[in-house]
Amino acid sequence: MHAIRQYELGGPEVLRYEEVKDLEPGEGQVLIAVLACGVHFIDTSLRAGFTSALHKPLELPMTPGREVAGVIEAVGKGVDESWLGERVVAHLGMASGGYAEQAIAEVNSLHEIPSGLSYAIAVAAIGTGRTAAGILDQAPIHADDIVLITSAAGGLGVLLIQAVNEAGATSIALAGNADKVSIARGQGAAMAVDYRIDGWDEIVRRKLGGDLVTLVFDGVGGRAADEAFGLLAPGGRMMQYGWHSDEPTTYDDPRRTVSMMLGPQLMARPGGLRSLEEEALGKAADGSRVPLVGSQYALSDAAAAHLDLVERRTHGKVVLVPDARL
Template sequence: MRIAVRAAGVHLIETAMRAGLPIGPPLPELPAVFGGEVAGTVESVGPDVDPAWIGADVVTPASTSGGYAELAVAELPALHRIPVGLDYPAAAAMIVTGTTTIEVLDIAALTADDVVLVNSAAGGIGRLIVQHARNIGARVIGAAGGRAKVAAVDALGADLAVDYNAPDWTDTVRQAFGDRAVTVVLDGVMGEKGRAAVDLLANGGRYVTYGNASREAFEPDPEKLREQGITVIDALSIMLAGSRAVRDEESRALAAAAEGRMVPTVHTFPLSAAADAHAALENRATTGKVVLVP
């Protein structure tokens, strides 16, 4: 099916692939069109597809031709109709980033009794995690970089929003929460910020990683983990290795956004400014999910 693209998602990992960094996934052969998730309108269909799909508003995580384009091609089984009330950029934001968030949250198994610290809380996944944690009644600390991002996290309803670029940010957390220590860290940054977050964990806490935006190596001290009974959970490895009901999780993510339970913040760039979008991501100058709009 051919889709007239109205919004296409951008990921930090694509900036690393563009730069040729050895990040795990095989690098594409050049020339290449980056991007997978697109939202738009079905323009035409193949010979074995019901023509009633033409004109439908759809979103897919897996355009086979690349998403940074005005037109994209996807197989019918990979399509979802966009729920009523969800626009194209929000649908593009949720179909992969939202689905990943759903999977991370399933793995983290947060409860109302948790005190949750979210690193990179102003990012695409972080903002959704903050909303979910608030919805279930957990106490939430959102850590982000810079005044504007901290204000954005505070506006989401976090119990405490802190600037993790400040040298004393962990002291701020300890002072604010007193004897209610952090029980769960959800970390998409790792590096030194991850190390600082682990130091805030209570005995028996959980350190759940879902990315390494810092591109800094970090392994928690095994002795500290043993002494405090802290569990380290690599959510991405679990997702890649396990049996996943991906289509169901995609539907859950789209429904959560359409119903207002997890609302993505979208930072849009024109398709012609894809290079600017990559630069902004690399410089950590974006808030929420980055989306290209043709």
């Protein structure tokens, strides 16, 4: 089989497409013939050497990737053979192994893919959809909220727009260029603005006509987050889930709550994360919160996918598909 292998830390060029030995499932495990694997922004940071309390240094060589969708080809000892041939999606946890034509998963991590749901949508739901469900679990949206979403054309941003609409609230989408503004608007945003335009916050302020934002979902940080915070009403909520800008924020006002949504806060959730995965798949299946797979690459082009993601040339969820399947 083929897989992406990483032997050293560095830029996207360290991701190598190679032929490797076929995998075999162990006890309590299954072998998945991968038909879609998810790519995250954190993958690009880990590749370059980022570490944290949750993200330990990579043990090289390794194959990146933490979520896959496909068909079960083999089962290990103790696994019911009825799983063979099933369409499944699985989050591999903090383990690696997703960027490949085959992946090993624990049987208790599997979800059957709902009828009618594509592999790409399923893998986006199990990863980015799970994260969106976790964010919304911590920051429920009310019908009278005015919600501002940064990076609104990204995988998480699209799902948050849909969640705002589902709640009957008002969504304000910030995106990084005209095409992405159009994507956010197409997802149902009541207002969509290019945050790279000087004075975008004044444009929003005028359009709101005296109203103030009550909830901000921010995955960008830096200047855009500071300006978004300036639109937030006293008593409003600022919910952070990333710093894609790599710029610091300067806001500080005790009248407005600032919370970090991911990391230990999400991992420590009572009951674990599986219920969030089930929710995300259910929402995708019933059409109420459907991931946008906007950027799909061949597995062999994983390096290009990483580069485009970092350079913000992607939109929606980034997914890799084995070359033979394209």
